[in-house]
Amino acid sequence: MEVSYIIDPAKASDLNAILEVMRPWNMHHVPSPEMEALDTSCFFVARVDGRVIGASGFKILSQTVGKTTLLGVLPEYAKLGIGGALQNARLQAMGRLGVKTVVTNADRPETIVWYKRHYGYKEVGRLQKLRSFGHPDIYHWTTMEMDLEAYMRAADEKAWTRDHVARNEPHPLAPYPPFLINVCLTGMIPTKDKTEFVPVTVEEVVEDAIRVCDAGAQIVHIHARDESGKPTWEASIYERIIAGIRRERPGLVCCVSTSGRNWPEFERRSECLLITGDGKPDMGSLTLGSLNFPTGPSVNAPDMIKRLAETMRDNGIRPELEVFDPGMIGFAKYLERKGSIVGRKYFNLLLGSLGGVAASIGDLSSLVASLPEDSVWAAAGIGMFQLPMNVAAVVAGGGVRVGLEDSIFYDSGRTRLSTNEDVVKRIVRVAEECGRPLATLEEARWMVGVEERLPGIDALVRDANVLRSPAQRRWPEAPGAN
Ligand SMILES: CC(C)(COP(=O)(O)OP(=O)(O)OC[C@H]1O[C@@H](n2cnc3c(N)ncnc32)[C@H](O)[C@@H]1OP(=O)(O)O)[C@@H](O)C(=O)NCCC(=O)NCCS
Numbered sequence: 001m002e003v004s005y006i007i008d009p010a011k012a013s014d015l016n017a018i019l020e021v022m023r024p025w026n027m028h029h030v031p032s033p034e035m036e037a038l039d040t041s042c043f044f045v046a047r048v049d050g051r052v053i054g055a056s057g058f059k060i061l062s063q064t065v066g067k068t069t070l071l072g073v074l075p076e077y078a079k080l081g082i083g084g085a086l087q088n089a090r091l092q093a094m095g096r097l098g099v100k101t102v103v104t105n106a107d108r109p110e111t112i113v114w115y116k117r118h119y120g121y122k123e124v125g126r127l128q129k130l131r132s133f134g135h136p137d138i139y140h141w142t143t144m145e146m147d148l149e150a151y152m153r154a155a156d157e158k159a160w161t162r163d164h165v166a167r168n169e170p171h172p173l174a175p176y177p178p179f180l181i182n183v184c185l186t187g188m189i190p191t192k193d194k195t196e197f198v199p200v201t202v203e204e205v206v207e208d209a210i211r212v213c214d215a216g217a218q219i220v221h222i223h224a225r226d227e228s229g230k231p232t233w234e235a236s237i238y239e240r241i242i243a244g245i246r247r248e249r250p251g252l253v254c255c256v257s258t259s260g261r262n263w264p265e266f267e268r269r270s271e272c273l274l275i276t277g278d279g280k281p282d283m284g285s286l287t288l289g290s291l292n293f294p295t296g297p298s299v300n301a302p303d304m305i306k307r308l309a310e311t312m313r314d315n316g317i318r319p320e321l322e323v324f325d326p327g328m329i330g331f332a333k334y335l336e337r338k339g340s341i342v343g344r345k346y347f348n349l350l351l352g353s354l355g356g357v358a359a360s361i362g363d364l365s366s367l368v369a370s371l372p373e374d375s376v377w378a379a380a381g382i383g384m385f386q387l388p389m390n391v392a393a394v395v396a397g398g399g400v401r402v403g404l405e406d407s408i409f410y411d412s413g414r415t416r417l418s419t420n421e422d423v424v425k426r427i428v429r430v431a432e433e434c435g436r437p438l439a440t441l442e443e444a445r446w447m448v449g450v451e452e453r454l455p456g457i458d459a460l461v462r463d464a465n466v467l468r469s470p471a472q473r474r475w476p477e478a479p480g481a482n
Pocket of ligand 1: 025070071072073077079080082083104105106107108111113117118
């Protein structure tokens, strides 16, 4: 259910409406030995179409200690974030008034858990109830305290970081963006003869996608194989793989290959871009030029690239822009100028392939420096360069592509066969050590342009702006003890 609500400072005339909101929770006995008369100037209300459907209050106990008074949301509006917004409003108000520690009494076990989980409260004691108030079968209050200063610092920091993410400002002018991991699960080359770990059947690819997602990856780059294990363009296989992944991990970004290495025709290369329904891909690979691989050429004529790009554009599929040499970035800029690619651009920079750009820090830096504006990038190293290029990308502020398509070995000495999960877990460890938080699936979908809006960003930025704004409210008179 989507509900449009606003959080407002309460007016004196809201008093009865506030008590009506508390009635379903048996918290309307006011004034009573449990709750003194309300000071509506220390209350916030949530309104839907003008009607008060939630309220929260506070009072100031000393210069640094505040206490929450009532908080309630009508049951039919539960779990929509309204309780959280009301709690935030009163925390911010207390913070602006100089409060450092907030005391809260609660009785319902689920509410106590909610306060602890979202606001970092700790239990400090218990109080006997003086009359029936709140949950009728619970006879005491659990008293909790939270460190408001620490909470505000953390909220401010989080919103500040996300603010940069929303604007896609490049590191180091901004904090590192959330870390993206794209896994090329299968590729065209690895076979079961070479490694038993390469996922080939629909079931194997789906299972591997689930494993790498759970290990931290947000994007999978998918190649289809036929019954005999040979690469195929057939859309029906891609469709089964993607629908299978979506059933288990709906947020994982699914990118299909439009590679022309084994079949040059546009119709075959683009067949997987025409899938609709549950198996529709989020992204399609778009190699931005021709090159030689050790086993033969990969031919991508300008007109073919343009047609593939426009088919993606027209079907709502984002391109995964594959770059094997600097000229390919120039071709992406040309496509953008022609309108064949639009919006946020996700580049995969693939270094270390014989015939492509070398896997060195200098080459990586120069590729990144020449990317067009509003780009997000990942680096991949082919063969023994996988780990070095991935680590370089972690430090340089990019994302990575890892997986068996790029290297079937875990180590540069080629002594140990890898699984896709192994290399994801390894780069997650490196990223954690380097202070690169993993992008959530939602963030990843937004960063690569699959979703247009970053969930939660508006509220975070708004909260941060409120937290940073100077004190606006008067210092309320210290109310009597409760
Ligand atoms: C406690 C109370 C105010 C919470 O109100 P609420 O509007 O349901 O609170 P929220 O929606 O912000 O959060 C509730 C849960 O919904 C989740 N949620 C928030 N927005 C959501 C959304 N759009 N979709 C799904 N879940 C959502 C929250 O993450 C939270 O999850 P959790 O329970 O796993 O922690 C409400 O349950 C209440 O009135 N309780 C009775 C009175 C009471 O105990 N008051 C406190 C006295 S001290």
